[in-house]
Amino acid sequence: MKENKKRKYFAKNRKAFTMVEMTLVMIVIGILGLGLLKGLKTFKANQEVREQISSLRTMETGMKSSFIDILDAYEPAITASVADGSSNWGWAVNFRRTSPLPVANIIGGIGYLDYRVEVGGISAPLRTNLISKIASNFRGACFPKTAGVPAGTVRLMCPRLKSLVYDVGTAIGSPVGHSLGTSLNSLNIPVVHIGYDKVNILKRLSRKTLSVYDFSMSEVYQARRNLSVRKIATIRGAMEVFVNATLTRELANPRNSDGSGGLNSMDDQFVPWGWKMFGNSTLQVRTSICNKASGNTTPCSNLSTNNIWRSGASAKGLYIRRVVNNFLSGDSGFFVDGFNNPIFIYPFANSCAGSDYFACGIIPPPVPTDNYLNIGRPPFVSVIYTPDFSSKNTIAEDFGRVLVGY
Secondary structure (H helix, E strand, O other): OHHHHHHHHHHHHOOOOOHHHHHHHHHHHHHHHHHHHHHHHHHHHHHHHHHHHHHHHHHHHHHHHHHHHHHHHHHHHHHOOOOOOOOOOOOOOOOOOOOOOOEEEEEOOEEEEEEEOOOOOOOHHHHHHHHHHHHHHOOOOOEEEOOOOOOOEEEEEOOOOOEEEEEEOOEEEEOOOOOOOOOOOOOOOOEEEEEEEEEOOOOOOOOEEEEEEEEEOHHHHHHHHHHHHHHHHHHHHHHHHHHHHHHHHHHHOOEOOOOOEOOOHHHHHHOOHHHHHHOOOHHHHHHOOOOEOHHHOOOOHHHOOOOOOOOOOOOHHHHHHHHHHHHOOOOHHHHEOOOOOEOEEEOOHHHOOOOEOOOOOOOOOOOOOOOOHHHOOOOOEEEEEOHHHOEOOOOOOOOOEEEEEO
16 A cells, blocks of 8 residues: 555656756757857858859859940941041040940949940940840849939949959059040950958858959950951951962963063062052952053053052051951951951051051052062061050060061
């Protein structure tokens, strides 16, 4: 009987926790809860970091894609403005308000990227399409803004953007990657620095500190340089083929018994047939060869007009226009390099005594005479160059300057 009472007593007392047990349980729950809260906070911070990285990478690809989109959109408008003047086309003259690189605009603590595009540079539908492309390139990181935006500006609101700085060449800390009203420098590749608020993970808190995301435009610049190389190489090839073919035809041109017909060996050596390629008439450029008159009194009289022998023009823009029209089917895409900077041709390098081809005047040859020694001795060399490579002191890069030898 006594044993049954003891069992009931102990069974009854095992149904409840002691204060010590309750305290230990509360401590364990508290520790677990604290760990869970810290874990959630760390997870949230890590998630924000991942979102930041994704947003910044989107901004990087957006800038690179928009760079190409703007160049492609404005190339037809720029090439359509080509004139015979010294440099009457390109970003520097006709599109002073346009840049393929954005600037940062912080308004009320909110970061915006501003792209400046010439309002009248392209048609309204093309401009609308360009704006749509730019906005799409930044989707997920920036949002287009239209209200209160100045004409000629494409504005994107980028919540994480705090600053934007370019290092271009030696101009460290430059506020813009392309100075409006200048040629787009193909030689110096910008490094882009995007300032943003960074989550401080080391302290496992959601505090933010200003940090910088860096990337280079080298990949895009190299692609555009390669385009420049292809354009300049095509121009060079067309010039070389024409001169060599023309000289071959003249050598095969038979002389008549009265002295008319083709050139003699002395004339063949010294006539710089490169000048003929700059003629106004494509048909005459491609078909006419020298007919030496009887008695050598007026040699090559059929080439002595401005239509076939450029004897009085010195405007730098004319020479690239004539080459493109005569040998490249008038394709205006060859008027500019991969950066929409103008391509120039200095006809014969020995005419430039200075250090800069652009600053040198062009001295056309006299109309054909019986003695061409005053023009210079072969080999004759033309120079194809862009503004950044006009100086003879600048190391020649094949995307900016090449020589054509005959």
